[in-house]
Amino acid sequence: MSRTPDRRPPLAAAGAVLASVFLGAALLTAPGCAPGRSAREGKVTVRWVVDPNPVRQDQIAGFYRTHGRGIEIILDPDAGRQKVLTQLAGGIYPELFAIYDPATVQVFARKGVLTDLRPMMKRHGIRLEDFWPQLAPYMLYGDQVVGLPDNCGTYVVFYNKRLFREAGVPYPREGWNWNDLLEAARKLTRRDERGRTLQFGIGYIEPWTIFWQYGARMYSEDGKRCLLDSPEAKKAAEFWASFRLTERVTPTPSEEQGLAAMGGWGGTANLFKAEKIAMHIVGRWMSVEYRKNKDLEWDVAPVPQTGKVRATLLASKVYAIPKGNRNKEAAFTFLKYLMSKENQLIVAATGDGIPSIRAYGQSREFLYNPDYPNERNNQVFLDEMRWARPPEVSPYISELDATAIFNEEMDLMWQREQTPFQACERIARRINAIIRRNIANPNLLD
Amino acid sequence: MTRRQKAESLAAVAFLAPNVAGFLVFTLLPVLGAFVLAFTNWDLFRPPRWVGLFNFVSLLGWHYDEYAGRTVMNDPFFWKYVYNTLFLMMAIPIGIAGSLICALLMNQKLRGITAFRTIYFLPTVCSGVAILILWKWLYNNDIGLFNTLIRQFGDWIGVPLRGPNWLGSTEWAKPSLMLMGLWTGLGGFNMILYLAALQGVPREQYEAAAMDGASAWQTFWAVTWPGISPTTFFILIMSVIGGFQGGFMTANVMTQGGPAGSTTTIEYYIYNVAFTRFLMGYASAIAWVLFIVILAITLLTWRFGGRKVTYV
Numbered sequence: 001m002s003r004t005p006d007r008r009p010p011l012a013a014a015g016a017v018l019a020s021v022f023l024g025a026a027l028l029t030a031p032g033c034a035p036g037r038s039a040r041e042g043k044v045t046v047r048w049v050v051d052p053n054p055v056r057q058d059q060i061a062g063f064y065r066t067h068g069r070g071i072e073i074i075l076d077p078d079a080g081r082q083k084v085l086t087q088l089a090g091g092i093y094p095e096l097f098a099i100y101d102p103a104t105v106q107v108f109a110r111k112g113v114l115t116d117l118r119p120m121m122k123r124h125g126i127r128l129e130d131f132w133p134q135l136a137p138y139m140l141y142g143d144q145v146v147g148l149p150d151n152c153g154t155y156v157v158f159y160n161k162r163l164f165r166e167a168g169v170p171y172p173r174e175g176w177n178w179n180d181l182l183e184a185a186r187k188l189t190r191r192d193e194r195g196r197t198l199q200f201g202i203g204y205i206e207p208w209t210i211f212w213q214y215g216a217r218m219y220s221e222d223g224k225r226c227l228l229d230s231p232e233a234k235k236a237a238e239f240w241a242s243f244r245l246t247e248r249v250t251p252t253p254s255e256e257q258g259l260a261a262m263g264g265w266g267g268t269a270n271l272f273k274a275e276k277i278a279m280h281i282v283g284r285w286m287s288v289e290y291r292k293n294k295d296l297e298w299d300v301a302p303v304p305q306t307g308k309v310r311a312t313l314l315a316s317k318v319y320a321i322p323k324g325n326r327n328k329e330a331a332f333t334f335l336k337y338l339m340s341k342e343n344q345l346i347v348a349a350t351g352d353g354i355p356s357i358r359a360y361g362q363s364r365e366f367l368y369n370p371d372y373p374n375e376r377n378n379q380v381f382l383d384e385m386r387w388a389r390p391p392e393v394s395p396y397i398s399e400l401d402a403t404a405i406f407n408e409e410m411d412l413m414w415q416r417e418q419t420p421f422q423a424c425e426r427i428a429r430r431i432n433a434i435i436r437r438n439i440a441n442p443n444l445l446d
Numbered sequence: 447m448t449r450r451q452k453a454e455s456l457a458a459v460a461f462l463a464p465n466v467a468g469f470l471v472f473t474l475l476p477v478l479g480a481f482v483l484a485f486t487n488w489d490l491f492r493p494p495r496w497v498g499l500f501n502f503v504s505l506l507g508w509h510y511d512e513y514a515g516r517t518v519m520n521d522p523f524f525w526k527y528v529y530n531t532l533f534l535m536m537a538i539p540i541g542i543a544g545s546l547i548c549a550l551l552m553n554q555k556l557r558g559i560t561a562f563r564t565i566y567f568l569p570t571v572c573s574g575v576a577i578l579i580l581w582k583w584l585y586n587n588d589i590g591l592f593n594t595l596i597r598q599f600g601d602w603i604g605v606p607l608r609g610p611n612w613l614g615s616t617e618w619a620k621p622s623l624m625l626m627g628l629w630t631g632l633g634g635f636n637m638i639l640y641l642a643a644l645q646g647v648p649r650e651q652y653e654a655a656a657m658d659g660a661s662a663w664q665t666f667w668a669v670t671w672p673g674i675s676p677t678t679f680f681i682l683i684m685s686v687i688g689g690f691q692g693g694f695m696t697a698n699v700m701t702q703g704g705p706a707g708s709t710t711t712i713e714y715y716i717y718n719v720a721f722t723r724f725l726m727g728y729a730s731a732i733a734w735v736l737f738i739v740i741l742a743i744t745l746l747t748w749r750f751g752g753r754k755v756t757y758v
Contacts, residue, residue, distance in 0.1 A: 082721055089490035089724075111491040111724075196588065254587035254614050400723050404523070404707070411706035415615050433511055433518060441504070 044330045045072045049084055049097035050319075052077035055288060055352040062346055063337045071330045081107075088113050093325035096335060099147055100317045102137040102390050103399035108320065109141035115321040116144040120332045126339055130357050137390045138318045147318025150338040151353035153283025154384035155209055155313040157181070157304075158290065161297040163188055163199070163278040172301035174383075178210070178239065181279070181304045185249035188278040201249035202279040203268030209281065209303055211236040212311035212389060223394035224435060226402075229428035237420035241413055251277070252414065272298075283315050284381050287351030291372065300380050314388035316356065354381050361385075396435045405430045484730040494727065501731035523707070523715065524732065530620065531711045535689035537624035542681055544632045546674075549640030563641075566633025578699040581626045585612035613701055616708040623696055623709060636681050640674060647673035672756040679755045683747055690740050712736055 050056060060073045076094060081104055084097050099105050108114050121128070128145060132152060139147055157172055164171055167187045172180070185201025192198055211218075214236035217227045227233065243250040256271060272280040273293050280286070281303060290298055303312045319338060321331045337343055344360035347353060349369055355361045367378050393399060406427055413423040447455070484501055488494035507520045519525055552563050569577060584591045593609030600607025612622040647670060655665045693711025697703045703710035703718075710718075712732065720729035 085490070085724055086721070111489055113491055252587070252614070254611070257583075257586050257589075398723055400718070407704065408706040411704050412616065415611075415705060417616060417706075430522070433522075436511070437509075437520065441500075 043070070043072050044327055045074050046095040046327060046330050046334050047074045047076050048334070049076045049078065049087075049094040050317075051098065053285070053288060053352060055346065055350045058346050058350060059338065059343055062342050063334060066340070066342055067333065067337065071333060073334060088322055088324070091324060093322045095325050095327050095331035096319050096321060098317045099138075099320055100315075101399075103393045105138060105147060105318060105320075106141065106393060106395065107398075109144070109146050113322050113324070114141070114144075114146040115323050115328060116146065117148060117321065117332070117335075118145050120328070121145060121148075124332065124336050126336065130359065132354075132356060132358055132361065132385060134314050134385065134388050134390065135316055135356060137393070138316045147320040148335055148339060149316045149318045149356040150343060151285070151347045152314060152316035152356050153285050153353040154381050154388040155206065155281050155283055155303060155315070156380050156384055157301045158272065158280045158282060158286060158298055159301060160272070160275060160278045161299055163275060167278075171299070172304075174302055176301070176304050178213075178304045178306060182243070182247065182249070185243070185279065186247060189249045197248070197251065197255060199275070200251050200255075200271075200277045202243065202281070203271060203277045204250055205240065205243060205281050206313055207237075207240050208389075208391065209312050210240045213306040213309050214239070215308050218392040219394045223396050224439065226394070226428045226431035226435065228424045228431070233428075234421045234424045237413075237424050241420045244414065245416065283313075283353060284351060284378075285353045287375070291351060297374070299374070300377050302380050302384055310387040312384045312388050314385070314390050316353075316390070351375075354385070394435065396438050397431060401434055402431055405434075480730040480733055483727050484734050486727045488726045489724045490726060491724075497727065501728050502735070504728065505731055505735060524712075526707060527710050527712050527715045530708060531690060531693065531713075533620050534624060534627075534693060534711065535686070537627055538682075538685045538689055540624075541628055541631050542636065542678065542685065544628060545634070545636035545681070546640050546678075548632050548637045549644055552637065552641055553644045563633075566637060568633070569630045570634040574695055575699055577630060578626075578696060582613065582700050585622055587611045587614055614705055616706050619701060619705060619708045623700070626696075636685075639677050639681060643674040643677035644670065675755045679751055682751065683744055686743060686747065687740055690736060690743075 048056075048060075056075055056077070060075065063071075063073060081099075084094065085108075087094060099108060105114075126148070128139070131139070131149070135149055135152055138149055138152075139145055159172060161171065164184070169184045169187050172184070181202070188199065188201040189197060190199040208218075211233060214232045216230055216233035216236045219225065220227055228237075244252060251271070256267065268277065268280055269282070269286055269289055271277045272286075273290060273296060275296065284300075290296055319335055321328055321335070325331065339357065341360060344355035344357055345363070345365050347355045348360065348363065348366035349371070351372075355363075355366060360366065362382060366382075369375065394402070409418070409423045409427045409430075412418045413420055418426070483494065485496060485498055486494035487497045487500070504520045505524055508517050509520060510516070511518045548566055552559060552566065556562075587593060587609070590609075590612070592612065596607050596609035610618045612618050651669045651673070652665065655669050660668060691713055693709070694713045694717055697709050697711060697714040698717075701709040703714055716729050716732050716736070719725050719732065
């Protein structure tokens with residue numbers, strides 16, 4: 001028997017639809033746990049936003065060992081600036097989050113979202129002068145301390161000993177220069193009969209080590225001028241570009257992708273692990289990855305010199321406490337642990353860079369770990385610290401604008417659409433135009 | 447109005463309410479909010495500061511740079527990305543023509559035609575990101591399928607051939623994305639719309655054309671093309687709007703807007719300004735300029751293109 005649709009009240013159906021919508025909305029917007037409190041009543045949680053390095057688990061375990069389980073550490077393994085800024089803007093404050101470069105520290109600090117750690121440092125006896133002084137740009141905003149690092153890393157040359165031996169190339173040593181490195185890279189680059197590269201001498205080199213060594217600077221001391229149009233910068237750019245453009249001992253991005261299909265996964269670190277590149281200039285934290293490949297025979301050497309200026313890149317990350325979070329004391333308790341001997345020695349032992357506090361960086365535990373007897377050259381990381389520099393920043397331009405311009409012009413250089421000289425001139429001209437504009441209109445700065 | 451009519455009207459309103467509420471809360475309010483924000487400087491952390499037309503002047507204006515000795519745009523990035531967006535939109539007429547050809551082919555009474563329609567439609571229902579990653583590999587300069595085939599063809603004819611650096615060169619990056627877009631879009635919704643339109647052209651008109659001795663070509667131009675013109679008009683307007691608003695996913699997954707910014711579109715620029723630099727006021731200003739441009743072009747298309755439409 002068919003039912004007559006006109007006898008059904010349409011409002012009932014509509015009401016049901018509306019009710020489900022509102023019920024769904026209510027469920028979706030139901031309040032969760034209060035921030036900073038775990039499901040188990042009374043326990044304080046510290047959400048730690050940081051990279052997903054496996055070492056983090058060791059550090060959390062170390063904290064529980066020394067402090068018990070009164071404070072629960074929740075690892076949030078995504079330290080992207082965008083995500084953190086969105087969370088902060090939405091009032092969802094992590095207790096502790098990592099910042100990976102001085103420019104981003106300045107951005108956060110300018111926005112007024114970072115806690116000045118000086119009062120808590122004073123109370124807990126953490127002294128600024130105990131850290132490597134080169135880390136100041138990462139830690140300070142004006143006279144405030146806005147972040148504390150637990151590790152850092154000077155850029156050195158990681159090299160594959162087996163590939164060096166097979167190519168009959170002597171291992172790098174103190175005092176070698178860039179021509180020595182280039183010569184080694186040539187011998188370590190292997191191509192098939194069609195000219196396709198099977199193994200590269202060296203992975204992509206961060207430009208600043210070379211630029212600084214040539215006496216070039218990105219910005220003037222006051223940050224009001226980009227100096228990449230200087231003769232020193234142009235010469236440095238020409239040499240830096242030659243690794244890819246004329247010597248072809250460094251892979252292009254598409255060659256990296258191509259090599260990935262032959263055993264690596266793309267990216268310089270993975271290609272080094274897969275023995276597709278023989279040298280990689282990077283910081284000690286890569287040891288964590290390289291130790292995973294038991295068959296990989298590697299060692300480290302200082303970056304080559306030009307004979308003009310000694311310099312290498314210094315990388316670090318600081319942990320900051322956002323102003324809005326309600327668990328500052330708990331966050332600082334964990335932060336204090338990260339600065340403690342226990343954690344600093346975890347950093348030393350696991351290969352996650354150099355301990356940020358000088359005394360632990362220079363300790364025996366850092367210099368030699370019996371679990372990794374082949375790593376006998378850790379002194380190299382400390383030696384390079386003497387002339388290590390953090391990336392340059394200018395307060396008059398967003399580093400995102402500067403990076404976009406730098407990458408755009410360098411892309412044209414990689415495409416051979418302009419020379420390294422022209423690239424440097426155009427970068428300086430464009431960046432200086434924006435700096436002048438921003439000085440005239442500070443509203444355009446973030 | 448009878449009680450029954452009232453009840454039905456109420457029911458209709460009730461059924462529409464969730465969607466309307468969603469539109470008001472999640473579309474209209476943010477759009478109006480963005481309009482207000484366009485006149486402020488706001489980074490999400492500090493309270494917005496009223497700056498009047500400053501964002502629009504910074505975006506669209508120019509100034510004399512005494513150091514450079516010439517007039518320069520206040521925001522040189524923006525104009526470059528406008529050019530990129532317009533360049534990529536040049537694929538729209540080719541895409542529309544391709545969809546129409548596909549629809550004509552799929553409108554045959556052949557065995558298994560449904561399977562063909564499904565195959566052509568597949569890229570539309572596949573994950574966009576997966577397709578982009580697949581094409582990124584196809585385009586790889588060294589081991590990608592395209593360049594491998596070009597090399598092998600060269601070997602076969604005895605001439606050393608090397609394919610272009612598809613995504614890695616400023617000359618080829620945009621055409622590469624356009625080519626990929628054509629592959630993805632040919633058998634998509636536009637083809638489905640055309641199929642429906644073709645099946646809606648009255649049969650009597652075809653019969654009359656056949657009786658008059660019209661060739662297939664004449665029949666297409668005299669019967670089919672006017673018959674499907676409302677659909678063509680709709681597809682054109684939607685494609686132009688989509689073209690101005692497009693490019694984010696492609697840039698984000700395949701090229702990060704490079705090389706040298708050559709695949710950054712206005713949409714990707716808005717995203718970067720808003721969510722990496724947190725210049726919400728400035729991003730809102732760009733979005734509103736884009737909205738006004740789209741509105742103006744749509745009205746012009748409506749005004750002049752509408753005359754060409756035949757409603758049967």
